[in-house]
Amino acid sequence: MGVGSFFTSKLDEAIGWARKYSIFQYPFVTACCGMEYMATACSHYDIDRFGAGLPRFSPRQADVLFVVGTISHKMAPVLKRVYDQMTEPKWVVAFGVCTCTGGFYDNYATVQGIDTIIPVDVYIPGCPPRPESVIDGLMKLQDKIATAAQRF
């Protein structure tokens, strides 16, 4: 076994460990799910424990795009642009059923799932999801970040 291959896999783990505890989110909040997002982010549930306590309100400083709430066709180009502005590495969380599938808004105005516009890493269903579900989704995202092949 060469020294190089052993070193590379360990470096991946070290970077993954660092990245999963420094999640700077961009909350793209459009609807009622935002209240549940705020409840999760505040002191009762305290997502600072997972290194995700600081939302950045600029996509260029953010790692994770939290899409929270219904996305209409009119809003879709804005969401795409925000995603494109984020720097690599970046992840996307679909928060609530409206972002996952369109939810019960099967109508002329609503995008039927944001994965028709941008790639999604974690889906958190619920209308709105309980803070426990959000933290569960966040931990699944952490697992995904930690075990992925790191690009840097």
Place this chain on the structure above:
Amino acid sequence: MDGALILDHLRAAFGAALVEAHDFRGDHTAVVARDAIAGVLRHCRDEAALGFDVLMDLTAVDYLVYPGREGGSRFEVVYHLYSIAHNHRLRVKVRVPEEDAVVPTVMTVWPIADWMEREVWDMFGIRFAGHPDLRRLLLYEEFVGHPLRKDYPINRRQPLIGPRI
């Protein structure tokens, strides 16, 4: 003024242009011919005894599949009027056929009608002749069709639009 007296006043002033009039539990409605609608509404605002200074709402109804309305005009544009001075109300309707869905604008009477007429154009595809800026209000330019028409398929998917440069 009582609603029945308002209808009597309009009937005296406009005669046959008042196609139909009825009341339901104290709410009075006048159905006016399309040619006369602009004049009737201006009269409603300017006549001191009526004094309808507020256009509460301007909307439309699609009677495509409404029981008892087969063969008639497809759309109705509905004006809800209110007088602050007299504290009375009136509903005015005008029937609009599908093949010629145009109504004169009332922006010159009540400027608030600007966005209301744009919304009706957006949702029902009824044009307002004389409106200076009849663009879609709520939906976007690329939207195909008018979603509150009864023949708009409920599960139709609009094409996704890309980012604007």
